[in-house]
């Protein structure tokens with residue numbers, strides 16, 4: 064049976080990845096924008112708190128189960144920044160282009176380019192679900208200073224996967240999903256829902 068699920072995100076890149084990841088396992092995914100759910104506040108200092116806030120917000124406004132993703136890139140030389148603030152690294156309104164430009168500019172002074180993507184997913188059956196299902200994933204790589212590739216979103220053109228010699232934006236969508244923080248988190252979440 065297919066189950067309707069709200070994706071508590073307005074990020075088109077995430078939506079594409081989730082649609083591909085969830086299609087084979089019988090979820091009918093609806094982005095919250097379809098239900099006119101506005102962006103939730105993300106005021107917290109941890110990924111999991113922000114993801115829970117987003118999932119509850121979407122579930123409350125739609126009356127349906129909701130899945131939220133809070134994610135970011137954590138750069139070692141920046142002591143884990145931008146991390147939970149990745150989307151707004153260069154301020155408001157959020158802009159991938161300005162975030163990447165700031166990242167490249169500030170990382171130029173550092174020899175260590177290592178970084179990882181982190182993703183936490185929170186699934187709630189309803190807004191007051193006392194047992195949210197939570198899973199996370201980590202994807203290690205390093206940042207480069209010239210963009211490569213046209214796939215993915217966000218920091219992907221600058222996120223090099225050393226074992227492949229390719230950026231995340233140079234991977235096919237299925238390759239990215241097989242390796243990424245989001246793909247790992249989703250597979251772990253699905254195991255917990257079984």
Ligand SMILES: O=c1nc[nH]c2c1ncn2[C@H]1C[C@H](O)[C@@H](COP(=O)(O)OP(=O)(O)OP(=O)(O)O)O1
Nearest residue numbers: 072073074132133134135136149150216217218219
């Ligand atoms: O696979 C990824 N490839 C590239 N960049 C990525 C990825 N995963 C997270 N990121 C970056 C994008 C954004 O700068 C931040 C997420 O911020 P985050 O608040 O979780 O998402 P968002 O505001 O874009 O959409 P929403 O909150 O509606 O889900 O990390």
Ligand SMILES: [Mg+2]
Nearest residue numbers: 102105133150
């Ligand atoms: Mg956000």
